[in-house]
Amino acid sequence: MTTATLSPIALSKAASFEAQAVKASARRNRLLSLPALIIIGIFGVLPLIIICVYSFLVAAPYGGVQWQFSTDAYLNFLFQRDIFDDTLQFTPDFLVIYLRSFLFAVVTTVICLLLGFPTAYFMATRPPAQRNWWVLLITIPFWSNLLVRTLAIMFIIRDEGLINNALLALGVIDKPITMLYTNFAIQLGLLYAFLPFMVLPLYSSLEKLDFRLVEAAYDLYATRRQVLWRVIIPLSKPGIIAGCLLVFIPALGAYVTPLILGGGIHLMIGDLIAQQFGSGRNWPLGCAQALILMAAVLVALFFYVRNTSGKVQHG
Amino acid sequence: MPEQPGKNAIEVRGVRKVFGTGENQVAALDTVSVSIRENEFFTLLGPSGCGKTTLLRLIAGFDFPTAGEILLHGQDIAPLPPFKRPVNTVFQSYALFPHMTVAQNIGFGLEMLGKPKAEIEARVAQMLKLVKMEALKARRTSQISGGQQQRVALARALAPQPKVLLLDEPLSALDYKLRKEMQIELKRLQHETGITFIFVTHDQEEALTMSDRIAVMSAGKILQVGTPRDIYDRPAERFVADFIGETNFLQGTVVSKKTGVATVKFAGDATIAAGYPEGFDPSGEVTLVVRPEHADLVPDPAKGTIAGTLSNIVYFGTDTHYHVRLEGGQDFIVRHQNSRSSPVTYATGAKVGIQFEEDAARVLKY
Amino acid sequence: MAEPRVMDIKDQPGFRSIAIICLLVLYVPVLILMIFSLNSGSLVTHWEGVTLSWYGTALLNEEFHNAARNTLIISITATIVSTICATLAAIGMTRVKPWRGLAAAFMVINLPLMVPEIITAVATLSFFALIAGTFGLNFGIGNLILAHTVFCIPFAYMPIRARLEDMDLTLEYAAADLYATPWNAFRRITLPLLVPGIMSGAALAFIVSFDDFTITQLVAGPGQTTLPLYIWNQIRRPMTPEINAISTILLMVSILFVSVSFLIARRRAK
Numbered sequence: 001m002t003t004a005t006l007s008p009i010a011l012s013k014a015a016s017f018e019a020q021a022v023k024a025s026a027r028r029n030r031l032l033s034l035p036a037l038i039i040i041g042i043f044g045v046l047p048l049i050i051i052c053v054y055s056f057l058v059a060a061p062y063g064g065v066q067w068q069f070s071t072d073a074y075l076n077f078l079f080q081r082d083i084f085d086d087t088l089q090f091t092p093d094f095l096v097i098y099l100r101s102f103l104f105a106v107v108t109t110v111i112c113l114l115l116g117f118p119t120a121y122f123m124a125t126r127p128p129a130q131r132n133w134w135v136l137l138i139t140i141p142f143w144s145n146l147l148v149r150t151l152a153i154m155f156i157i158r159d160e161g162l163i164n165n166a167l168l169a170l171g172v173i174d175k176p177i178t179m180l181y182t183n184f185a186i187q188l189g190l191l192y193a194f195l196p197f198m199v200l201p202l203y204s205s206l207e208k209l210d211f212r213l214v215e216a217a218y219d220l221y222a223t224r225r226q227v228l229w230r231v232i233i234p235l236s237k238p239g240i241i242a243g244c245l246l247v248f249i250p251a252l253g254a255y256v257t258p259l260i261l262g263g264g265i266h267l268m269i270g271d272l273i274a275q276q277f278g279s280g281r282n283w284p285l286g287c288a289q290a291l292i293l294m295a296a297v298l299v300a301l302f303f304y305v306r307n308t309s310g311k312v313q314h315g
Numbered sequence: 316m317p318e319q320p321g322k323n324a325i326e327v328r329g330v331r332k333v334f335g336t337g338e339n340q341v342a343a344l345d346t347v348s349v350s351i352r353e354n355e356f357f358t359l360l361g362p363s364g365c366g367k368t369t370l371l372r373l374i375a376g377f378d379f380p381t382a383g384e385i386l387l388h389g390q391d392i393a394p395l396p397p398f399k400r401p402v403n404t405v406f407q408s409y410a411l412f413p414h415m416t417v418a419q420n421i422g423f424g425l426e427m428l429g430k431p432k433a434e435i436e437a438r439v440a441q442m443l444k445l446v447k448m449e450a451l452k453a454r455r456t457s458q459i460s461g462g463q464q465q466r467v468a469l470a471r472a473l474a475p476q477p478k479v480l481l482l483d484e485p486l487s488a489l490d491y492k493l494r495k496e497m498q499i500e501l502k503r504l505q506h507e508t509g510i511t512f513i514f515v516t517h518d519q520e521e522a523l524t525m526s527d528r529i530a531v532m533s534a535g536k537i538l539q540v541g542t543p544r545d546i547y548d549r550p551a552e553r554f555v556a557d558f559i560g561e562t563n564f565l566q567g568t569v570v571s572k573k574t575g576v577a578t579v580k581f582a583g584d585a586t587i588a589a590g591y592p593e594g595f596d597p598s599g600e601v602t603l604v605v606r607p608e609h610a611d612l613v614p615d616p617a618k619g620t621i622a623g624t625l626s627n628i629v630y631f632g633t634d635t636h637y638h639v640r641l642e643g644g645q646d647f648i649v650r651h652q653n654s655r656s657s658p659v660t661y662a663t664g665a666k667v668g669i670q671f672e673e674d675a676a677r678v679l680k681y
Numbered sequence: 682m683a684e685p686r687v688m689d690i691k692d693q694p695g696f697r698s699i700a701i702i703c704l705l706v707l708y709v710p711v712l713i714l715m716i717f718s719l720n721s722g723s724l725v726t727h728w729e730g731v732t733l734s735w736y737g738t739a740l741l742n743e744e745f746h747n748a749a750r751n752t753l754i755i756s757i758t759a760t761i762v763s764t765i766c767a768t769l770a771a772i773g774m775t776r777v778k779p780w781r782g783l784a785a786a787f788m789v790i791n792l793p794l795m796v797p798e799i800i801t802a803v804a805t806l807s808f809f810a811l812i813a814g815t816f817g818l819n820f821g822i823g824n825l826i827l828a829h830t831v832f833c834i835p836f837a838y839m840p841i842r843a844r845l846e847d848m849d850l851t852l853e854y855a856a857a858d859l860y861a862t863p864w865n866a867f868r869r870i871t872l873p874l875l876v877p878g879i880m881s882g883a884a885l886a887f888i889v890s891f892d893d894f895t896i897t898q899l900v901a902g903p904g905q906t907t908l909p910l911y912i913w914n915q916i917r918r919p920m921t922p923e924i925n926a927i928s929t930i931l932l933m934v935s936i937l938f939v940s941v942s943f944l945i946a947r948r949r950a951k
Contacts (some may be wrong), residue, residue: 032773047804253797
């Protein structure tokens, strides 16, 4: 075997061609993502920057803003300025709404998980043909109009709704139980709205579960409960985290559900923010409230990233 | 090496291919040079990760060499993108277009070359006949079997009449019987079309039975190029001897040396004069390689080249392997073809002699 | 011991009941809502008999026509624009060597999925108010189309990207090997194989745009009522089964598009 002597020209020619051709085609293809990035950049990202700016401005009397720097929006979140002596007084009204929303979101996430996990597991253990039907049946409400679905709940729990009518007819009660426009109504609506958001990610994680591991666990004397807690649940952790996030984030920022089922009496963060842009006419306050919600979401996303990265993926 | 333009279909000159950057740099090909002759069935043989597929991809144009030249009929093709190279590939996964029929797949290359419709049709018909797929020409590629897909992939790559056909482990997805059939079929196609085939495989048996010449590769380098006989009988390196077929490796010491023949002392007191490869200067510790079927067993330990104790007998149907423990503690395998009347029967634990001719042994670097 | 009991290792006690309860919980309220669209009485909760007349009332309503027209203009335009953008972006982000900023670009594309809708809504409202105030620009219904396009892009992007990632890259190499120029390889191989992903993405984009309430409600100007806004306006008046009829129509559209998208995705998996 001999090694042919190489002319330096051949060397540089091949190398430079590689560099040029690959880079040129890669750059050309990269440009294809520009239209999407420009549209989202201008009409998605820029508006977020604008509300950051707005949150440091002063509210104009009839909505909108006046270009004057102020931190009032953030101060107003926790304090109220006394009109007479200009002192700040701690007013927890907004904080209470945030905490209540947080509580709603947590309860929703937990109950959705308790209902969703067995459902997803049951779906994942069906024969393939049956499984497809189950997935379609869960996918339909996932994508169905949330307003209409919330309306369906409203019709059932109204004073003259199906539940009260049935109970009255059966003589269990003699006057309707008030369910609509209560915290219960909101909680029920949130559960109803976000249950499919829990089931689908759990399912896609459980579907990939290697049941030979379950067999191995039984072979090693584990009971059903032990198999569930020690094998199945740990292996489906990525799905559980994804599902919880997919429920928690939209539940925390829910707008339609409390709007219809809370009747403007029991507010959640979403309604509070919208109010500042409507009857409240305090855009900077609304922007500040939105950013505080965004911060909460980012914290949740941060936990998600920290919990999912750096882990060995199964499968 | 004298230039012989026109004689060689492909000439690879000092080609390097490095993947990754900085500390993660891996040289998939480490300055490889090889010439592939016209009308040759040439095989790149080696374990996975040896760089054989990388070399094929460089010839096809899917990757570009970091350094070096690739000449097709004396012309540098390194700057040409794949769609301008008169070279076609049969992919390991076949890569048939799932949204097209068998005939559309076969005609695709000609269509892309802008050939007139009548010519495409005639050529597709000819190709379908060549691979015996006329009956299934209107089928989708998902509706035919693996062996049939293989034929379509071949026909598709041959249809544009490439100067060189590249085959990337095309038989690896087929079961044993079909693979045997396709090996013969491939040889036939190569004869009929007269196209240069460059065949990549990790299967040494496939390489030996099909190739005119083989290049054995390991860790990004070509270790030896030669006819199947050359490679099998006269391995240039320990890796080649080990990778192809079964071999006994014996440690020994060079005691004397003439041109092309070295006398080696091994397994206690035994000595043998054996050949060694060109370019190797045997001295001190060396390896002696002997193919199991080139050795014989004799009942009398004193009559053999070396003596030992029979430790195990393994029956393989066509032949029997005798494992012999030599005096120095090394193991030696002797292969006997079974016949209706095997003359002698041996029992484990027996003292036996192993006999082999001087030209059956070869001296290699330790 | 009597007969040995065969144990299904996949079973967990009680899971079947919970799954069935979940399914009932998800469907019963909606089914009741749909059934009452056929109520011959004028109350949304008191059953009197079967009629289709509420569908007639709904479909003949001028306001409904306007809302339906607005909805279709917005969702069809947003679907087309977002699907084209998403297709290009998916190709530009999978058929390239990894580049600096790729991760950031991916985040930008998916941003509308991560930000709560109410924040997007008020941010978009503020944005359009600002450009209207500063430059005197108002795109009319174009405001809604642009807002919808933004959140439709990631929904269209997901199935298209998944399809591109599933696609065997060797097919594109094979095309190049068979003398197809990059453009021909795209036109003859990549694009035809990508069509199911594009259709699935377009179906999802259409549903999310068609159904959107939150962003539309905050961004919509006068006279820009869409079907979900129309329903919202109806809720605040004395309700008749007409609202059930309209709701049923909306649900049917969702079900149709989800099923189409789902079936395309299933066929792909085979």
